[in-house]
Amino acid sequence: MKPTEVDVLIIGAGPAGSTAAALLRQQGFQLLVVEKQVFPRFVIGESLLPHSMDLLREAGLLEAIQARGFMQKFGALFLRGNQACGFDFSDQFTSGWQYAYQVPRADFDLALADAVEARGVPVLYGRQVTAVEFRDGRACAAIEQPGKAIDNVRARFVLDCSGYGRVLPRLLSLEEPTRFPTREALFTHVTHDRRPLGREEGKIWVCIHPDGAWIWIIPFSNGKTSVGVVATPEFFRHYPAEPQAQLRAALMSDPNAGARLANVQFAFPPQRISGYACAVKKLFGPQFALVGNATEFLDPIFSSGVTLALASASRAAQVLTRHLRGQPVDWQTEYSDFVMQGINTFRACVNAWYDTSLHDVFFAAHRDPDIMKQLCSVLAGYVWDRNNPCVSQLERVLPLLARIVQGRDRK
Ligand SMILES: Cc1cc2nc3c(=O)[nH]c(=O)nc-3n(C[C@H](O)[C@H](O)[C@H](O)COP(=O)(O)OP(=O)(O)OC[C@H]3O[C@@H](n4cnc5c(N)ncnc54)[C@H](O)[C@@H]3O)c2cc1C
Known part of the structure; x- marks a missing residue:
């Protein structure tokens, strides 16, 4: 059969895939979105x-x-004792x-994918991309559906938005070990x-557990609340082995x-994800780009x-539009460097969270209101605003801040 x-070709209909599809459709390109699962489906990542x-x-x-009436999230509350x-x-x-919104992802991702389909983008559910070859300036992908013959698709370009599926990082050996130690998340809705x-x-709560774990509490408008514990595997060994009792x-x-949470009932048996941090050698090649969680998590x-995921999809769609129109583009500076700026800003925060210097800043007796505003914008996702010193100089600023507040609090 002719391919x-x-x-x-967009692999995956999560937030990255749908956003890229919506933007590229606006530019009039012929697209195909292939999604392994059948929506609505549960996925974690709700705030x-x-x-x-x-x-x-x-x-x-x-x-x-907005039409879905999700819970409005006006901020975040960090709690320690x-x-x-x-x-x-x-x-x-x-x-x-x-x-922003607190979203059960089954509803959120379906709403996005439905909106994309309504604009005429075909979304093939229940099929997975299992192989991709690059030849003669085209990508040739094999698309499998259990029990059916394999379909072939030829595309001028592939956006890998497969999230934890990590299709091209695996197929092209682009995966790189992450520097983060293995951590686990155990979670459910209550x-x-x-x-x-x-x-x-609607604010997210982040509770710092006395033994080094942290807990998220994310309320939804449907009466349910997402709760999860994140810790090293060692932490969980101190609790009952059965997941429900453990959580x-x-x-x-x-x-x-x-x-x-004293009186909560669990809406489904707790799920566990382990070792979710991942990294890649590069974010693009001649006929492909990695987007969203397929890059680095x-x-x-x-x-x-x-x-x-949304920011990388937006940038990928902009650069790809010019690429497909034959205009000169520099994927390294225009795409990869841009995406890594966002990832690296959060990386500095994540490192400072786990070495606990950020806790010192958050819970200092005397907090500088200007610095708190700058940090608030980082927590709001404005990590490309280089006018914000907590973006442009975060790696330098955070340790400095921690030392200042430690000194002040000791007095
Ligand atoms: C414990 C935990 C908690 C988190 N909490 C948050 C949070 O509160 N807020 C937040 O913003 N993020 C959170 N995240 C991160 C969030 O889950 C991801 O960053 C987000 O889902 C990435 O979106 P995506 O579109 O890149 O990938 P995904 O949402 O993973 O979508 C990828 C899609 O690709 C499909 N797919 C996979 N393989 C194939 C294939 N071979 N062929 C076709 N389709 C395929 C999958 O079925 C999936 O639907 C959390 C992550 C973890 C591990």
């Missing part, structure tokens, strides 16, 4: 950052999301969105948590999570994954 011919709103609007997808550090997105350095009221209701015991052993602590 289907398209301009761009968005305000910058994601800019990116959804640019792709013409914001209305579809009896200490609290709140960020409200109305109080930021960068002028941008003052809220009902009947004790929520704060009003503007505070409950870990949650209850933190004073803040324990008080909020650091850590869930700052809820950066979906925002980075």
Whole structure:
């Protein structure tokens, strides 16, 4: 059978794939999105950052999301014992969105993919890309559906938006070991948590557990709340082996999570993901680019994954539009360097979180309001705003800040 011919094959219909598809469709390209699973499907990664709103609007997808009535997230509250550090997105350095959404991803990803399909982009569900060859200036991909003959697609370009599937990093041996130690997340959705009221209701809580884990609490508008514990495998060994008992015991052993979640019921048996951090050697090749989680995934602590997925999809679509029109593009500076700027800013924060210097800054007795605004914009996802010293000089600024507050607090 003659292969289907398209301009761009997009592997995966998560946030990265749908956003890239929406933007490339606006430019009139022929696309095919291939998605391994059948939507709606559960996936973790439910707390968005305000910058994601800019990116959804640019792709013409914001209305579809706003129509779903998701919980508005006005900020984040970090808790350690009896200490609290709140960020409200109305109080930021960068002028941008003052809220984002907390989204059950089954609904969010379906809403995005439906909006893309409604614009005439074919989305093939329940099929997976199993092989890609690059020859004669074209990418030739094999698409498999269980029990059916293999379909072949020829594309001028492939965007790998396959997230944890990591299709091209695996097929092209682009994977690189990550420098992060192995951490695990154990999580579920619950009902009947004790929520704060009003503007505070939708904020994400991050509770620092006395034994070095941290816990997320992400409230949804459907009455459910996502809860998860992130720690080294060693931490979990101190709790019952059975996952439900393990998760409950870990949650209850933190004073803040324990008080909020004392009476919760689990909506489904806890799931565990281990060793999710990943990295790659490069983000592009002559006829492909990696987008979203198929690039590098650091850590869930700052809820950066979906925002980075949308930002990389947006940038990939811009550069690819010119590439396909025969205009000169420099994928290294225009795409890779841009994506890595976002990833590296969050990397500095993640490192400072786990070496606990960021805790010192967050829970200092005397916090500088200007610095807190700058950090708030980083936590809002505005990690390309180089006017923000906490973006342009973060690796230098964070240790300095930690030393200053440590000195002050000792006095
Ligand atoms: C424990 C944990 C908590 C997290 N919490 C947050 C959070 O609060 N906020 C946040 O922003 N991010 C969070 N993340 C990160 C977030 O999950 C990802 O960054 C985000 O889902 C990336 O989107 P994506 O579109 O790149 O990939 P995905 O959402 O993974 O989508 C990729 C799609 O590709 C499909 N696919 C895979 N292989 C193939 C194939 N061979 N053929 C066809 N299709 C394929 C998959 O089925 C999937 O639907 C968290 C991650 C972890 C591990």
